[in-house]
Amino acid sequence: MKRTTFCLVLALSVTSTSLLAQNTQTANNDTPPAPQATGQYAITSASPHKWTPSNYSYSPFSHLAFGGGISAMGINLQAATNLNRYMNVRGVGNFFNYSLNNVSVNGLNASGNVNFATAGASVDFYPFPRVGFRLSPGVLFYNRNQVSATVTAPGGTSFSLDGYTYYASQANPVTGTGSVGLHTQSPAFTITTGWGNMISRRGHFSFPVEIGAAFIGSPSVNMALVSGQVCQDPQGTVGCQNVASYAQLQSNLQAQIAKYQNDLNPFRIYPIFSAGVAYSVGLRGSAPAAIPGPR
Numbered sequence: 001m002k003r004t005t006f007c008l009v010l011a012l013s014v015t016s017t018s019l020l021a022q023n024t025q026t027a028n029n030d031t032p033p034a035p036q037a038t039g040q041y042a043i044t045s046a047s048p049h050k051w052t053p054s055n056y057s058y059s060p061f062s063h064l065a066f067g068g069g070i071s072a073m074g075i076n077l078q079a080a081t082n083l084n085r086y087m088n089v090r091g092v093g094n095f096f097n098y099s100l101n102n103v104s105v106n107g108l109n110a111s112g113n114v115n116f117a118t119a120g121a122s123v124d125f126y127p128f129p130r131v132g133f134r135l136s137p138g139v140l141f142y143n144r145n146q147v148s149a150t151v152t153a154p155g156g157t158s159f160s161l162d163g164y165t166y167y168a169s170q171a172n173p174v175t176g177t178g179s180v181g182l183h184t185q186s187p188a189f190t191i192t193t194g195w196g197n198m199i200s201r202r203g204h205f206s207f208p209v210e211i212g213a214a215f216i217g218s219p220s221v222n223m224a225l226v227s228g229q230v231c232q233d234p235q236g237t238v239g240c241q242n243v244a245s246y247a248q249l250q251s252n253l254q255a256q257i258a259k260y261q262n263d264l265n266p267f268r269i270y271p272i273f274s275a276g277v278a279y280s281v282g283l284r285g286s287a288p289a290a291i292p293g294p295r
């Protein structure tokens with residue numbers, strides 16, 4: 001009986017020791033491994049499917065981006081740097097030149113140039129940095145958007161000013177100048193919204209889109225007929241007078257300019273739209289801009 005009891009106790013002791021060793025090994029195996037770096041990021045043991053940045057820097061001016069595209073003001077160029085995780089500061093420039101040839105305005109032929117040249121700055125605020133949506137108040141501190149042209153009325157042709165019809169002398173055609181300025185308010189306040197962060201958080205490239213408005217003030221309209229003669233008949237033989245000294249014509253011209261001005265007043269709020277591509281780099285001492293998430 002004693003021998004049987006001894007064997008039973010010995011068997012239980014061996015079994016307990018084996019189970020204890022297995023539990024210890026299992027516990028060791030269940031210990032979360034140290035995070036393993038993958039490029040600039042690590043997978044944490046607590047959340048094995050969640051990516052977290054290992055050394056991305058949000059310090060001011062630690063990243064720089066340049067971009068280009070098209071806009072409602074012409075060719076668009078931009079540069080941006082970060083202030084913190086939620087804000088960037090951005091500089092914007094636009095330029096565009098286009099030639100006008102023989103555009104008819106109330107019978108007068110206009111030829112000249114459309115010249116757009118602007119520069120401004122804005123602060124891009126990202127309330128949800130990983131989403132990409134932004135709000136951007138700013139200022140347009142340089143604005144030379146305008147249309148300038150020479151105006152002619154070939155001999156024997158007619159044109160109208162404020163409902164009155166005049167005939168250009170065949171011997172002495174009418175010439176003048178005209179311009180439309182889109183820069184009455186300078187500097188001008190701007191407000192835009194958009195999608196995309198030039199300081200990309202998941203690579204070097206981003207594709208920002210922007211829409212908004214610039215409050216440029218009512219456009220200015222100027223027009224002058226300075227040389228030539230107008231007559232009362234198409235043949236140019238009856239009642240011909242010099243346009244510069246013809247009081248009735250000059251009065252009609254000022255009334256016509258007022259009508260043009262009224263037609264252009266809605267453009268005191270100039271639309272802003274741009275789309276393009278940007279490339280960002282990390283400056284010395286910062287990690288590359290490569291955080292997974294929306295651009």
